[in-house]
Amino acid sequence: MKVVLGRDDLAAAAEAAVKDSGEQFERLAVRPVHKASRGFVDGNGPDVCELAIVTLLQAVAQDRPVLLLPVTALGRDQxxxxxxLGRLTVEDVEGRSVGVRAWSQTTGVWVRGFLTEQYGVDLRKVDWRTYEGAHVDGYEDPSWVTRAPEGSKLPADFLDGRVDFGIMGNELPADDRVRTAIADARRVAAEWSAATGFTPVNHVLGITDAAARENRAAVLAAYDAMRKAAAAAPTAAIDPSGFEGLRGPVTRAAAYALExxxxxxxxxxDELVERTCAALGVPASRLGG
Incomplete structure (x- = not known):
C-alpha cells in the first residue's frame, strides 16, 4: 500500500496497522502533500493520500474513483x-482586488463562504486573482475570475500592492505591515465554530476505490489506527474524524464550493459515505457513522 501523509503520527500508526495485517506499506516522500493530489486523483499515484476537502469534492463531482476515508489530517481557524495592508477592512472587499493561490484552494473556499454568509459580500463584485489551477484536470476557474500573469506570485503581489487583499495560510509572508482584514479574527472564528459545532477542516484522507476493494482488512486497520492517533493530537479543538464527525464541515464546504x-x-x-462503505463492504457505523 503506497501512502502520502504529511503527519508523522498518522503515518506511523498506519504503517504499524498495515504491516500487522500482513500487507506491505510504503510512505512516499512527497512534500508538500498537495503535490501528490493530481496523480492520486488520476489513478497514477498513491493508494491513500492526504487530500484537501475541495480536491476530494471536485474528484467525486467528476465521478473519479476516489473515496473519503474519514480521518482529519488538518483543521484550523480560517x-x-x-x-x-494599510487601513482596508473586510467591509472594503467589494470593488477591490483579492488574490488567492487557486480558486479551488480549500482555504479560499472557506473564506469566500464567510464573506457571503457573515458579511454579505457579492463575490461577483470582487476582482479575484488566481495564480494556479486546480489539482483535478478538467476544471476551469469561473468566467468572472482572472488569472494573474504567468510567473506572478501571490505573496509578492500582495506585499507590492498589486492586490488589495490576500487569502493566505501557510504562505503568509512575514511582514509587520500585514494584518487581518477581519477585526479580532480569532475571536470571530471561535464564535463561528461555536455556532456551527465544528472547526473548518482543510485536509482529510482519500483512498482509491481499487485499494479499498482489494485491501479491505488493511485499510480498516489503518483507519482505526489513524483515527486513534488523530484523536490523540487533534489539529482543532475537537477532532472531527469518523463519518459523523466530518458531516458538518464537509457538508458546509460542499455547499460553499457549489455556490x-x-x-x-x-x-x-451521504454520497461520500455510501461510496466508501460499498467499496469496503461495511456499514457506515464501522467508520464512525
Missing amino acids: HQTLVT QEVIARPVDY
Whole structure:
C-alpha cells in the first residue's frame, strides 16, 4: 500500500496497522502533500493520500474513483487568513482586488463562504486573482475570475500592492505591515465554530476505490489506527474524524464550493459515505457513522 501523509503520527500508526495485517506499506516522500493530489486523483499515484476537502469534492463531482476515508489530517481557524495592508477592512472587499493561490484552494473556499454568509459580500463584485489551477484536470476557474500573469506570485503581489487583499495560510509572508482584514479574527472564528459545532477542516484522507476493494482488512486497520492517533493530537479543538464527525464541515464546504462554481454539481455527504462503505463492504457505523 503506497501512502502520502504529511503527519508523522498518522503515518506511523498506519504503517504499524498495515504491516500487522500482513500487507506491505510504503510512505512516499512527497512534500508538500498537495503535490501528490493530481496523480492520486488520476489513478497514477498513491493508494491513500492526504487530500484537501475541495480536491476530494471536485474528484467525486467528476465521478473519479476516489473515496473519503474519514480521518482529519488538518483543521484550523480560517478567518485570519484574509489579510491586507494599510487601513482596508473586510467591509472594503467589494470593488477591490483579492488574490488567492487557486480558486479551488480549500482555504479560499472557506473564506469566500464567510464573506457571503457573515458579511454579505457579492463575490461577483470582487476582482479575484488566481495564480494556479486546480489539482483535478478538467476544471476551469469561473468566467468572472482572472488569472494573474504567468510567473506572478501571490505573496509578492500582495506585499507590492498589486492586490488589495490576500487569502493566505501557510504562505503568509512575514511582514509587520500585514494584518487581518477581519477585526479580532480569532475571536470571530471561535464564535463561528461555536455556532456551527465544528472547526473548518482543510485536509482529510482519500483512498482509491481499487485499494479499498482489494485491501479491505488493511485499510480498516489503518483507519482505526489513524483515527486513534488523530484523536490523540487533534489539529482543532475537537477532532472531527469518523463519518459523523466530518458531516458538518464537509457538508458546509460542499455547499460553499457549489455556490462558488468550484464544483459543477452538488455532492451530498451521504454520497461520500455510501461510496466508501460499498467499496469496503461495511456499514457506515464501522467508520464512525
